[in-house]
Amino acid sequence: MSFQSNTTLVALELRNSVWLVGTRLAGAQKTRMHRISAGDTAALLTLFKGLRPNQRPSEDSAPIACCFEAGRDGFWIHRLLTDHGIAAYVVEPTSILVNRRAKRAKTDRLDAEGLLRVLAAYLAGDSQICSMVQVPSPEEEDGKRIHREREHLVQDRTRLENQILALLATQGIRSRPSLRNWERDLAALQTGDGRKLPPRLAAEINRLRRRLGLVLDLIRELDAERDEVLATAPDDPVASKVTALRSIYGVGDNFAAVLAREVFYRPFGNRKQLASYVGLAPMPHQSGDMDRDRRIGRAGNARARKTLVQLAWLWLRYQPESELSAWFRQRVGKLQGRTRRIAIVAMARKLLIALWRFTETGEIPAGSTLRAA
Template sequence: MSFTSDTILVALELSNTLWLVGTRLPGIRKSHIYRIDAGDTDALLKLLGELQSRNQKTSKTGASIACCFEAGRDGFWIHRLLTDHNIPTHVVEPTSILVNRRAKRAKTDRLDVEGLLRVLAAYLAGDTQICSMVRVPTPDEEDGKRVHREREYLVQERTRIENRILALLATQGIRSRPSLRTWERDIAVLETGDGRKLPRHLTAELNRLRRRFCLVRELITELDAERDELLATTPPSDIVAPKVAALAGIYGVGSNFAAVLAREVFYRQFGNRKQLASYVGLTPIPHQSGSVDKDRRIGRAGNARVRKTMVQAAWLWLRYQPDSELSAWFRQRVGALKGRARRIAIVAMARKLLIALWRFTETGEIPAGAILRTA
């Protein structure tokens, strides 16, 4: 059955060197594939204009264009460019597309772009379960995430450098690194486990790693100062900044955790708590077949950065908010159990804590039994 919509369908398959543009005109089942250089937006806009002109000549009626591409390395600038030219554009979540479940499937860019055309046609026809569309953030919302994301990368780099220093020292039988404040003095008298001086090239490498380590620490401090300054001088148009300040006012929720939660999650609108937990990937996967009806592990299909932050925040909540209802629930559920049972319970608590903090930012409802810093 041919597609009868009056919309010109366009799908983009993006790569570093070449863009494939799949098109399907109204009433025509066969699709056409065009190749343009990656990043050549003038050629893309010219092609879309020619498609509209060609369709108008054959059908004598104007047709709108709907475009889609998969979220990936190119970000959202293409979406903003096409939207500015009045071309409705959808960003598809790649892992949400329903595919053939056979173990072996052919994979080419041409097949991918034709598959995107089918997905777009079904989505516009009303089948919203065929895939998930990404909510494209505004440029300000996207830029607001840069500080805490860069900080996360620098913290990982700091850990990697420190582990490298410790690993190099361990190869010489040394179990702890010298102090950064007295590095030069300590490294000069440091001896290996068998009583030798540190080799010359190893000492030079350690000195370079120490300089890199100190530089990363300075950059983290600089980012922390920038984050606090932005929060203190935020413009009235930034509706997320008050949520960051409110979260940071809860004892046990630090400034960085507050920024991650507000900038990554709470800037969006959620209809209910299930949507919120599903977005973060903290909801269990239901498994029902015949007489079997149970929940499996969490989906992990959401924002991994926030999911990790929430698990860390849940452990800290137990330490800094021991009298809250959430902490009491955890102690009652876990008791003296250790190991896997405790790790499973902390994930459930992270989901409850996420919902409680969301309600706090939306309605001002303080989590039961929680203590605020201002108190």
């Protein structure tokens, strides 16, 4: 949508109980504030309708542009407004330029007025004033649910396992009973001073084991659902990319799903845009005679970035003959510590670009091997 002098600007400041709606009519300098109950879409649409009080049916609709910050409300408001012919924008909150003074006033009214200024500048052509979120379709958003839920379950699994080990460590026991033979192994445990495990502690550990078993069952259920989705939608472009990534030796099913549904489902113009979206692009620092790259920005998709760094370590193990692994060995050699961690991030960026080209053009990463059919 191009900025026009007769564009009415609207900013939504979303809160749990009340929404503050700031409006600025075309050509006006004053901002009006309206309060509606959170989630009251009928009142919101009525408010938008009231912004065109003198419009005749034969006249073209006066343009209205609305924006709000990305947050816990997701994208359903954007879809609602778009379905009613209202241009909606979702602002990335951390990208808004703000006053750098140490202390500044902070109220919902000031935030709404700030969003109106940002929206006006963005529509006037200032694309550096903020970043707008590319809203995914409902299908794309729903496709991310499986691997995101699985990630939370894996965190629960790790937490429960560590909790069991910590309780056993308080009694001088350094190993956890096997889940296959839990009752037998738990009964045979002895504390570091030769006593049997206290009954209350054994009961608590057993309850933790039952919760751990439920989490493991849910993870297996999600893995089966993920495979079923790929089998029932072979013509889906994103599912095809997941299948293609799984064909590379060393790229697991979950890693392939995360990369395809978090990153490769979006179009990218070049590799710099791709690395910037994931947060693996270095930050330039130039001042006078100084011109160098600092650490990565980390302003992109944290889930995809973590997955890529993990995959880079696995790539060294499962694809040792590839050009990327050779580059890493030549660059790092036998060095350890910080140098090795910096180099693995650089390799993760190169691996991201190589996998992106593979999903888009079929170009196999140089020197890598594929799984047997």
